[in-house]
Amino acid sequence: MAAALLRGVRRFPWLCNVLLYGGLFAAGDAAQQLLRGQPPDWAQTRRVALVALAFHGNFSYVWLRALERALPGRRPPAVLGKVLCDQLLGAPVAVLAFYTGMSILQRKEDIFSDCKKKFWNTYKTGLMYWPFVQLSNFILIPVHLRTAYTGLCGFVWAAFICFSQQSGDGTAKSAFVWLQGEKVNADEESSDK
Numbered sequence: 001m002a003a004a005l006l007r008g009v010r011r012f013p014w015l016c017n018v019l020l021y022g023g024l025f026a027a028g029d030a031a032q033q034l035l036r037g038q039p040p041d042w043a044q045t046r047r048v049a050l051v052a053l054a055f056h057g058n059f060s061y062v063w064l065r066a067l068e069r070a071l072p073g074r075r076p077p078a079v080l081g082k083v084l085c086d087q088l089l090g091a092p093v094a095v096l097a098f099y100t101g102m103s104i105l106q107r108k109e110d111i112f113s114d115c116k117k118k119f120w121n122t123y124k125t126g127l128m129y130w131p132f133v134q135l136s137n138f139i140l141i142p143v144h145l146r147t148a149y150t151g152l153c154g155f156v157w158a159a160f161i162c163f164s165q166q167s168g169d170g171t172a173k174s175a176f177v178w179l180q181g182e183k184v185n186a187d188e189e190s191s192d193k
Helices: 002-011 013-035 042-070 076-105 113-126 130-140 143-166 172-192
Strands: none
Touching: 002 013, 002 143, 013 042, 013 143, 042 076, 042 143, 076 113, 076 130, 076 143, 113 143, 130 143, 143 172
16 A cells, blocks of 8 residues: 555655645644634635645745755755755745735635734744754655645644644744643633533
8 A cells, every 4th residue: 555655645645645635734623623613614725725726836846846956965065054944944935925825715805914913023033943943854755755745834834824823923832822822721621610
């Protein structure tokens, strides 16, 4: 089974990587809804999946291959160059595309409102997560699996950015405060019993 899956990934790398990336990103949205104790909003999850499939998965696939062509190999200077390019060029594009894409799909009047309010906070939060993900990606993961690996790590990021898009301010602090509040509420409920 695993061998057949790997053959499929090698034979159809773009399709497999993009589908896996989109599925994991949508699952991150569903997970954050579940963690927030909300009933599932499948329309929201479909919008997240559409943005991930239409833009993020494709962008990631093309971007990671372009970085590898521009800075080939796993030697420290190449890896650090790829991480730096990814964070200075790729990350801002991805954050802008997410907030703008979601606003378009939600038919918001000002499609740049979330970008204006949350871009810098989200970008700075991403700098605490993505450089470490991409460092391991560029050192350990074969090129044909890099988008899938990014999607796997993107599951956690998707839960955060979907929370931020819906009710956070793009900071890690808002997510931690919310999670801590959930823990406190759960502790209070268990002590009431």
